Amino acid sequence: MAGSVGLIGGAALALPALLFASEAMAAAPDDDGDRADIQVIGHPDPEGLLPDQTAPKAISAISAAFITKQAPTLNAFQLVNLLPGANVSSSDPYGLSASSGLTLRGLGQDQIGVLMEGAPQNDIGYFYAYPSQFADAENVRQVVLAQGSVDIDSPVVAAAGGLLSLSLDEPAAEPGALVNLSAGSYDERRLFVRLDSGAIGSSGLKAFVSYSNNRADNWRGAGFDKRQHVDAKLLREWGDGNRASIAVSYNDASTSAYPSPSLADWHAQGRGFNFDERYTEGNTNYWRLYRGPFRNLYFAAPVHLKLSDAVVFDSTGYLQFGHGNSPYGTQLATTGNYLGNEELAQPIALPGAVNGVATVLGNYTGKQVRAGNVSKFTVQAGAHRITAGAWFDYGTDRVTQSYTSIGADGRPVDEWGYQDEAIHTADGRLLAYENQRTVTVTKAFFLADSIAITERLGVEIGFKGVDVRRNGRNYLPGPQSKVHFDRFAALPRAAVHYQLDERQQVFANVTTNFRTPNEFALYDSYYGGELVGQGTNALKNEYSVSEEMGYRYIGPSLSFSLTAFHYHFRNRQVATVIDSGGALVNSTVNAGSQTSYGLDGEIDYRPAKGVSVYVSGEYLHARLDDDLAVNGDYLPTKGRHAVSSPTFQFGVGSTYDDGRLFGSTALKYVGRQYATFTNDESIKGYATLDLSIGVHLAGLIDAQRTDLRLNAINVTNPRVLSGVQAVGTNAQDTFGRNGTLIAGSAPTYYIGSGRAFVATLSRAF
Template sequence: MIARCYPRIAGAALALPGLLLASSAMAEGPADGGDAADIKVVGHVDPEGLLPDQSAPRAVSAISADFITKQAPTLNAFQLVGLLPGANVSSSDPYGLSVSSSLTLRGLGQDEIGVLMEGAPQNDIGYYYAYPAQFADNENVRQVTLTQGAVDIDSPVVGNAGGLLSLSLDDPKARSGGLVDLSLGSYNEERAFMRFDTGTLGTTGLKAFVSYSINHADNWRGAGFDTRQHLDAKLLDEWGNGNRASISLSFNLGDTSTYPSPTLAQWQASGRGFNYDAAYTDGDTNYWRLYRSPFRNIYLAAPVHLTLNEHLSFDTSSYLQLGYGNSPYGTQLSTTGNYQGTELLTQPINLPGAEGGVATVLGNYTGQQFRAGDVAKLIWQTGAQRLTAGLWLDYGTDHDIQSYSSIGADGVPFDQWGYQSKAIHTADGQLLAYENERTVTVTKAFFVADSIAVTPRLTVDLGFKGVDVLHNGENYLPGPQSGVHFASFAALPRAAVHYRVDDRQQVFANIATSFRAPDEYTLYNTYYDGALAGTGTTALKNEYSVSEELGYRYIDPSFSASLTAFHYHFRNRQLATVIDSGGALINSTLNAGSQTSYGVDGELDYRPAKGVSLYVSGEYLHARLDSDLPVDGDVLPTTGKHAVSSPTVQFGLGGTYDDGRLFGSGALKYVARQYSTFMNDESIPGYATLDLAIGVHLAGLIDAKRTDLRLNVINATNPHVLSGVEAISTNAQDTFGRNGTLIAGTAPAYYVGSGRAFVATIARAF
């Protein structure tokens, strides 16, 4: 049903001239097209916004709606921030629809990066990842902020040594109106976006918007396609002395492809031809329809700010998250000789289509999550002092099952969602599962902070945060393990200094701490053919880091710059990877011991003339392991080796132009060599990507309403490269340990950089 609606998008694009003329008659309001806020959200003539003014005592970068509206509307939040310092983005498809993507900051992976939208956490509660294809549509995003190091003390995230990615949604407009975007592009890309603003509702002061988008694109390599339907909505009320309350909702329904990640040998042999099979043959476990990932998610956020009196204010931010999805794969099952955990099944199982007692099936990896929480804080402002005290409570459940579903003679799964009721069962009616566990995660935190204006120019911040993370779970498979329990507490002190040299210059310094509790997957046993394949543990220690930053900012009307030196030291550095256990992909975590990182981030934005902005960013990163790595009863000599996925050099060049009629932008990003093993015996070379955009504002030619035509070119130079590390390993080559044991090598896997894509968009405001 979804696919059938896309030809209508192309028809709507062809009918646009009539739509434009009709809209001018239907639109209400003054001839200038509405209030200033109306114009700003859909595109301001000033292209500045790559380096917004900042005053925080820590490294902060951001992009605003002025920049976002010039980019391809299909890009996800990771791709949008790729130009910023330290942001290393690995995308497997040009449109950002696939879950096969990654973001690292200063060499720290996305399980070390907190993600917020309207103040609500977006990270997976199981192993801390976030999925940018599920976030709000770009047309509704006011700003994306990237904090590369220390984050706000009240941020409801754990494992945020890498920083914080925060999305702020646009507020509903004071006047009623709407926006329609229609896009067509390479690989049969078709997208439609529609938004309606209610304006202020009578005398209530309430205002709201709701938007809907639908997107479809064929896979740029190999067989398959991606679809995405998305709904955003926000209701806002503002009253009195800065009082404000809102509730926002995002619903996402995606059915996307998982692009296969080759080893280096597979890449060298097949290049971009390393894909899933386009046609099904009997027994084929590599057929593309067995690797489609359907997901649905709902995110709710309800931030409230109340001014209680001239000194005291109260903030609360409640949130709710619901999600279900499947990350399947192709495998084979036998009718006999199966195990449920460690228990041998004495009765054969019924496998439709089995030949010789063997059938090709869909291996499901389903996850069902619920998460709810609240951050509440009181702020006392008196004279030169600002005191903050607050609590964060978070409750989540995660039920993960690896089951099996039958497929037809044509290779099409009977149920791609992996529902238990439709999955394969044992002869006595039990769900046949390779993995079946449910985890309850409870996070409790308190924080206090004191900001003191020692002088009109000098501010000192002190803070402390205590965080407790509790995992309670149950392994439903027969075997030596049933219930699991793991609790961890971390004390996180911090301090910062900010000095305003003059009206244009700032210096700052901070010291902060962070921790990452082991993810829930480290707690559980895994079984294969009735034997223990992996032992769950509660002995994996919390990762703990201490970081320092020293920074300088310069801000004036035509030139802005920021330079930050940073240093990290980690204990029990945790690194996420994926291992193949008997054909099933299992999330795993490695303790990499101690690590030291230091470097410099920088960015500048030069505006030589009205409508022109030139942007440069860069990073130098020195990340080294400080300890050897225990493996298989021996020790790999990893001391002094480069940290994985930590390019020494990155730089970006960008710019925007907008003279009120013509506009455009460009973004070039270079990422240096990245190692994929602790032994540094395998790596991928550096590469560069280039995105371009050109467009025209038609307002004033047809009517006064904002109408834009835009052409975006994603990855314009089309380099054939590996863009990042999907699964690390300890060593790629056979290596002798310190004690003389030969430790067998395991090949890492990589993301394949996406191909070039063209996207044409017409945007029309009403």
């Protein structure tokens, strides 16, 4: 692997080196002419790969100038892949599938808060965020990634891993339009259209609205993905910095899941591990049975008001709706069924049953409604900048695992899992494996003081109190009906920032975070009428304390940062997926205490105008502090590597833009990742390389902006496993500390996406 990484790294650096060399030769003086005086000047960052920062914490970002050179299909997780600590496991090159993952410093995406225009995007029940639902890349002004410390006013929980924040583009000051047409590998076809109103009369309002339509065949196996998306933003600015806006994002997608192999499956079939292309009677592996539809609608309304020279008020209200299905293939019999712990005396009607058995679509449907607001006052009082605010969030989550019949050709009667079309018992009740509704109410208050000790030295102290309450109803027959959970967490923090000179900074911080158990932990679960999972509200919160120390240098042509970090976790919760009676459901494992420490670094070098070379890297030491409790015994896990936590990873990116030609490279290497707590199974390190090249056509056709670019995604096409989809306690049978033989179970993995090429014609009007 080391040799291949070196080869790829050389290719990643070759393009900017050649382009820079051509510019240098063009600027060389004639041999027989007088040599002009040399003036040394700096070059501002042309691509926003390392924008200037002053926050007393680790923070990285990418801006629109970099985003517009990437493939327009990429989602937000894929776009931040180069940044320190970001480990992205992509299952498809275009970022359409939900089968993907992100970790930061070894912490999974259910530990990473996500905001868009200040509004939370994480699922309220399981804390996941789904990047394929976010705004189109053309409308994203900046993506900010805080690898560890989350802002005190951020309306998120379960964010020990950090915070990913998306800011939408501002509506243009003048009326205009943008059209992007893309075509590529696997019959990729995409249309994007955006309209800007410009200033609307004398109202002070301006707006944009965009629509995109994307379709691509699955790069491996049968199936295809479809996505329609609408973004809009209405903005008004007035007075001395006052502004109010409303952002809307609507997503309508139907995407195919990619099956995740075990290590044995991967060695036996490689990329051939797929769902079946054609349906045969009794087949539960047909690809149409794993095709999930989702619709989501997001509103965010941030407001910034300058009430006086010393007082500022900020508020963001939000409203969200979501409905989708994550289906799977399974079989039902007409007799011998249970509803909760109740045995059904009467047979159920199963269309297409043969000998009393039928293949059906197993539904995992979720309907969410969420509303909330976070508001704060900021008061400048001498050397003190005091922030005080509150956050309120109310959400309902309706989760049902039901069953829908399929036709003779394998097509589901209804892919959405609507109850009216689902299979019912003989007395008319919904036949369901899981049937529950949860209301989650989150209330928080925060108070912080930023003190300017001197012109160069600043200190911040703060406190945040968060209460999470869940009230639920289990609709399955059994002893459990109503459930309740209520937890409060006290989250103090402190930070210090010192400006050594106009270019150099040092900082340090201490931050606390917590994560409540997922909502499904509250509910009893049954299989064959037997209780297989005992719901409880006694599970402990995960609680973590993290520290960072960092140094930044911001120069005219060279900028870099280096951050040392340390975490300690109590009741570390690790997300996984379990097979529960034939249904794949989210679950968590309490891994006890964990200690992690390491280094993050990034460098941005700008040797000439329009040229940028970016390098990032991370060293991570993540170890379990406890043996893992399993079935009344303890697995020997103390001192083992934490799962999904590569010790080394690095990225190399470069961009070039001379006003006519432009291009970019993006190389990422991720080291070995363990998939079990006993470290008896892992996947090797791997590298990926993306390239782009394009030409600005403005001036050749007319004065309007017109760009043509070609993106090569994963150009070296390595056949690798890109990440751990479902961790395991132990892959091999292992004796516990007390002598019990604990059976092994195979983890599953993401298969790294294949190579793809996308050509895009972009035209402004």
